[in-house]
Amino acid sequence: MNGPGGEPAGRQVWAVLELLDRQLVDRDGRLAGKIDDVDFVVDDDPDALPRVDALLSGLGALANQIGGDFGRWLASIERRLAARRDRAPSRIAWSDVKSIGSSVELAADRDDLDSNRGERWVRDVIIDKVPGAGHEAE
């Protein structure tokens, strides 16, 4: 994880550890990926505990978690697919988080999230071309 590693944990940090690999849900109840990594920030106040700055989601962040050769290979794929030139995985600001339960609910729409680029691409390029893609479900 990013941030000061190995520090004695405050309740916040432990809670954050539990955030990893949690499901993200957007404001319409749609699934929006998993929390692949968490970004910390430490305020200038020496007594302050590290706090969560952003949630990271996407292949790049996941590659970090997986580590090893396979992780590096995944990361290189993500770099090639990413629209942006920089290597940072998609960030979801902590302020966008609505609630935390067994899944983490966001105030945003998943179509607005960078981490859902892949979903949108597949939808636009492949799925929407097939008749019945917009067909009502249950």
Place this chain on the structure above:
Amino acid sequence: MKKVFGVTLGILTAMGGFVDIGDLVANSATGARYGMSLAWAVVLGVVGIIVFAEMAGRVASVTQRAVFDLVRERLGARAGLVNLGASFFITVLTLIAEVAGVALSFQLVSDVNYLLFIPLVGFAVWLVIWRVKFTTLETVFGLMGLAMIVTIVAIVQLHPDWSSLWHHASHPSVPPGEGRPTYFYFAIALFGAAMTPYEVFFFSSGAVEEKWTRSDLVLNKANVYLGFPLGGLLSLSLMAGAAVVFHPLGVGVDFLSQVALPTSLALGKVGLAFVIVGFVACTFGAALETALSCGYTMSQYFGWQWGKLVRPREAARFHLVVVSSIVVAIVVGVTAIDPIKVTEYSIVLSAAALPLTYFPILVVANDANYMGDDVNGPVRNAIATFYMVLLTVVAAATIPLMIATKAGS
């Protein structure tokens, strides 16, 4: 009405998941070779799947999360990925076998080479997943699968020596002239066929698709306690039919056509027609389940939107995985690779991967934070723990036995 149709989820899973091409072949082949002396392996497998499917269904009802969703959460990204790799590979292998199984069933009624049916079957599987409602899918194939009950009628009609059958079933022994390793290899195959991972992936995801909640826990139990024992009974009828017809003659079951023979002998053309309808229902149902499970596992690991409960365009990557898996099944199928062999490998490798699937379920089912009051009771935990030990032993023994017995020859 939802309750009545809710029971069909269990029946479909049991039919498609329990009595799929793997079970058709494994139970028949075992009955032909060992009579009823491996019936215990089927019973053991049925109890196992009942215990774990109930847990998976309960977890899905209470948390609205499916099995693979929780695998990553519990095991972490890395171990979860290994789990995904193994589970996905095995599920695709099973899908290949099921699609071939449907094609073989059509060959039985038309004498047209099954290879020609494979692309059609694949397309049909995709089309049904794309357009047909989940509940319709369940109901139709669940009910159609009940045609397999004809195998029970057939065994009765064959007037077997029941006491002899019972004796062999209850006093299992390795027949003279047969080796122990092969005996246990067949036992593992039966076990793997009964507890194939995709069954719980499908069942738990299906529970979420059907929007089960805490109030559906009774429904969950009804599904599991009704559906899987029925599947087990059908498996045992297949085994008994083969035991009565093939075992005395020293015939080995290597083809799907042979699986239908006891029914044909007992009940004539009508029976044969029913059992082939049953084959189609079971294998097609299983093909649907495995194709969906390919989508479920991958989507649930990565957190993508999955399921038939939303429009296809809102679960784009899920549907991409599903259609890609079907394409792979078609491509591999038409290479004329022996479908019975693929079936055998799929069930044996499933046995090797069982702990991966079932361990996370057990962990979550015991987590009071998630489950509240609906955690496992002590009795259930005792049984489940026994199974975890058993599954680990089975998993460890599988590959060595496969090599030692040259895959059961």
Place this chain on the structure above:
Amino acid sequence: MIVGVALLIGLHPISPARTLDDYEHKAKDTAQSVLSSIETARLAARVGTRGDAFGPYVSVMLSESDTAVTKAQGVFDSVQPPDRHADAIRTRLGVLLNRASDGVARLRITARRGQLDRLERQARPLEHLATRLQRFIEDPGQVGTGAA
């Protein structure tokens, strides 16, 4: 592991028989396999003639039996007999295999022509053949009159 599985599925290495025992063992296996196919063919003929099964089903089962016999024959033929005694076994089994192949092929052809009523009668010689195969399995080394 994937490579291992692929190899197991794809390749079927036929190991040579170095000793008489080994060869006998392979001969027995072949005979057992062919016996199984013959019995299946007989059952297929029975359900066909008695009207317990429809044409395509019977045809499929007979084709599969036919293919199985041919395959077993091919596999056995390719194994090098290690010595003179093995030669005798090879000759003896060879006769039985040829009969099996002919018999089942004939049934297949009849079934494909839709003449299901003739099947059971045509399958009768297979009963005797099955007995001889059974005897062979019990004692492959018995050197006696090969043909009969």
